[in-house]
Amino acid sequence: MSTRALRKEEEENLLRRADDLCRQNNLRLTPIRERVYRELVQSGGPVGAYDLVDRLSSDKKRLAPVTIYRALDFLRDAGLVHRLATQNSYVVSHGQPDVNAMKIMFVDSKTGETIEVHSTEVAEAVRKAAEQAGFKSVSPFMEVEGELSR
Amino acid sequence: MSTRALRKEEEENLLRRADDLCRQNNLRLTPIRERVYRELVQSGGPVGAYDLVDRLSSDKKRLAPVTIYRALDFLRDAGLVHRLATQNSYVVSHGQPDVNAMKIMFVDSKTGETIEVHSTEVAEAVRKAAEQAGFKSVSPFMEVEGELSR
DNA sequence: GCCGCTAAGTAATAACATTACGTAAAACGA
DNA sequence: TCGTTTTACGTAATGTTATTACTTAGCGGC
Incomplete structure (x- = not known):
């Protein structure tokens, strides 16, 4: 199996886990929020907020920065995403939440x-x-x- | 002795140590750099770059942000000041540099x-x-x- | 004095983030 | 099901933090 396929699988795992997490905590993983999360997952690393604006905007529809920031706030509160303060960027949080670690x-x-x-x-x-x-x-x-x- | 005097003494200690450090490493603690460092020392906590701009500007002479950032870069390189990324602010580094800590x-x-x-x-x-x-x-x-x- | 280097002045702009207010749809209770 | 409340998102403007590019000034060595 290709690395690509492995990564794809891992992506789907993360998405599914995010979905479950939200379901279980009565949080709404709306389309925008999911798109932001997915973009972060696919990037495989930290991405800046304005980068996300660009990547999730099409010619027809340009998202406003605040839309991205709101989605990021949600994802951070949910523990799905971490903000890298030194980099002004955002990255998916991996691993199951272990309270003691x-x-x-x-x-x-x-x-x-x-x-x-x-x-x-x-x-x-x-x-x-x-x-x-x-x-x-x-x-x-x-x-x-x-x-x-x- | 008053707390005020103690603090004053501590301030002078830090300034002297900074001076020594720069002397020993052939770094130039210029007036602006020293003023920035002194302001941080006196504040006793983290201060934002634009706050420093305001505090070190007079009616006659307004410092440009870049001037402050340059001084902060110098002080950071010298290990005298630390940047708090989560706060977008800057704070003096205390304690003698212990390589292992x-x-x-x-x-x-x-x-x-x-x-x-x-x-x-x-x-x-x-x-x-x-x-x-x-x-x-x-x-x-x-x-x-x-x-x-x- | 002139050269070379470093620091600081000046102006503009880039990059990152938030506030304020309006609209629409989902959730909820009577 | 209707009206109310809450939540999400759209839109525009603005606030905050940091950098780039270029110029001028000061200092030390030769």
């Missing part, structure tokens, strides 16, 4: 390529550090810039 | 208040996770959002 987005400083890793060890270490700092709870997401080994 | 900026989601903690434990855990992800080196800075206990 830190979701680390490693971002390649050069290319912007990202890889997501979940780590309970990091979560625990960060939790301790947070305590020191007087923080009672911390986001389960973080972003770390680095260099991909090639 | 992760410099974690905890950011209060409500107020934007920050506290910096250095942790070798987190650094080690992140390094391991990075290896899994195929990253060979990672930034010694990270930003974590959370909630300050009050």
Whole structure:
């Protein structure tokens, strides 16, 4: 089976999981929201909001930035998408939500390529550090810039 | 001694250390760069670039944004200042540079208040996770959002 | 003095994100 | 089923953050 087909399968998996998640939580995965999510899935990496505007606009119909931002807000709230603050871009969140794990987005400083890793060890270490700092709870997401080994 | 005086003393310490650092590395802490750094030190927390423009501008002389951004770039390269990507703001980096420690900026989601903690434990855990992800080196800075206990 | 380099001035614009307000359709209760 | 409420999206304008391109000024070495 081709890599292409594998990826296609994975795409469909993600879409289906998103659909299920929304169904189970009474969230409405509207056409626009699904198109935005699908575009992020297919891109395989971080995409900027205005890039999404372009990609989802046709000659006939141009979407407004705010439309994309609204969809992104929804997807972020649903935990399906993560915002990369250092890159002003958005990327699908992989892996089943594990409450105890830190979701680390490693971002390649050069290319912007990202890889997501979940780590309970990091979560625990960060939790301790947070305590020191007087923080009672911390986001389960973080972003770390680095260099991909090639 | 008053808290005010203590803070003042701390400010002077930071300024002196910055000065030393630049001297030792043949970096030029020009008047503008020093003013930007001083403003950040005095604010005691994160400040936006355009805020700095306003604060460092007088009626007579208005600084251009690019002037501030250039100073911030310098200070960041020197390791004196850290950019908070989630907040679009800039904050002084405290603590002596420890190569083996992760410099974690905890950011209060409500107020934007920050506290910096250095942790070798987190650094080690992140390094391991990075290896899994195929990253060979990672930034010694990270930003974590959370909630300050009050 | 002149050269070469770095910093800063100036103007414009790019890139990213939000506010405000109107319309339409879905969801909900009586 | 009707009216009300809520949610999503359209539309336009604007706000906020950051950069590019080019020019001018200052400083150090020769």
